[in-house]
Amino acid sequence: MTATHRQQIRRGARSGARRGASDRTSRGAALVVALVTIAVLASVTAIASSRARQAAAVVDNRRSQVTARAMAESGVLAARSRIEVELRDAGADSARVDRVFDALTSGSGALVQDTLIDGVFATAVVDVSARLDVNAAGAEGWQQLLATVAPPADARRVAAAIESRVHGAALGSSLAYDAGQRQRWQRDSVAATMLGREPTSRALRPFTSLDELLTVPGMKAEWLDAIATDLTVDGDGRVNRRTASRRVLASATGTLVDRPSRLLLISRGWRLGHVLTREIQAVFDVNGTELRLVRWREQDR
Incomplete structure (x- = not known):
């Protein structure tokens, strides 16, 4: 082999080595690009999947809310209908009417309970008249009741404070507050309106929940807990x-x-x-064989 041939072979080998290195570099770069693309696609897929699950959870939760609300309302309607039917069936039979009411209020379980597709309702009845009305008891009644759980002097002071609150609510804000207080309330209402907020009334109002009794000066939580089953704001x-x-x-x-x-x-x-559970509390006046709605409250449980 001549020197010329050997030089050509060496040049060919070097050229081949350079082409091989270039090919390996190209393949490495392509692999990196492919891996980055796969990672990006996987991330996008994960994000899309997460959002889809979140959207599905929101829809499912909303469906549960609507179902719970519909079931709670159905329970009120079913119980009301059953009571009115039983009272009409009793007619003028006084003893039978008494038995109807005794059966309604003496049981510890639900008056009506049913399942509709995937919704459930259960409704219980409370005899509001068996309790002392918070807003109608008067100072004397309050003092008598509180004296069963509190010292006589404390019972007298708290009873007077409760009656003052109820009496002030009955009189209305124009009499319960002096001119200066009314002016401050009017000023605050104007400011709230300018800020786009709902004006907050400072007028006294009757108690609408037993928890509000804890705002009465001198009332203690342990006293209220002890008499809570004897009280109502719906009487x-x-x-x-x-x-x-x-x-x-x-x-x-x-x-x-x-x-x-x-x-x-x-x-x-x-x-x-x-x-998720929806609770509806509906207060009805008993008027003969009919129940007439007085108050309606709703809350999630």
């Missing part, structure tokens, strides 16, 4: 002597009756397999 001042406790009867200052004048229907609805 009309009348007390059912057949179902009220001795403590309520001893504190009653209103009219005593022999049947419920008001009933509270507590209905809870939910969707099978979901924890």
Whole structure:
């Protein structure tokens, strides 16, 4: 082999080595690009999948809310219908009417309970007239009731404070507040309106929940807990002597009756397999064989 041939072979080998290195570099770069592309696609897919799951969860939760609300309302309607039917069937038979009310209010379970597709409701009945109405008890009634759980002097002071609150609410804000207070409330209302907020009324109002009693000066939580089962904010001042406790009867200052004048229907609805529960509390006046709606409250449980 001549020197020329050997040089050509060496040049060819070097050229081949350079081409091989270039090819390996190109393949490495392509692999890196492919791996980055795969990583980006995987990230995009994960994000899209996460958002899809979140959207599905939102839709499912909304469906549960709607189902729970519909079931709770159905429970109120079903219980009301059942009570009115039973009262109409009893007719003028006084003893039978008494048995209807006794059966309604003496049971510890649900009056009506049913399942519709994937929704469930359960409704219980409370004899509001068996309790002392917070806003109608009067200072004397409050003092008598509080004296069963608190020292007499404290019971007298708290009873006077509660009656003052209720009496002030009955008089209205124009009499319960002086001119300076009314001017400050009007100023605050104008400021709230300018800021696009809802003006907050400073007027006194009757108690709408038992928890509000804790805002009364001198009232203690342990006293309220001890008498809570004897109290209501949904009464009309009348007390059912057949179902009220001795403590309520001893504190009653209103009219005593022999049947419920008001009933509270507590209905809870939910969707099978979901924890979200909707509760509706509907207060009805008992007018003969009819129940007439007085108050309606809703909350999630």
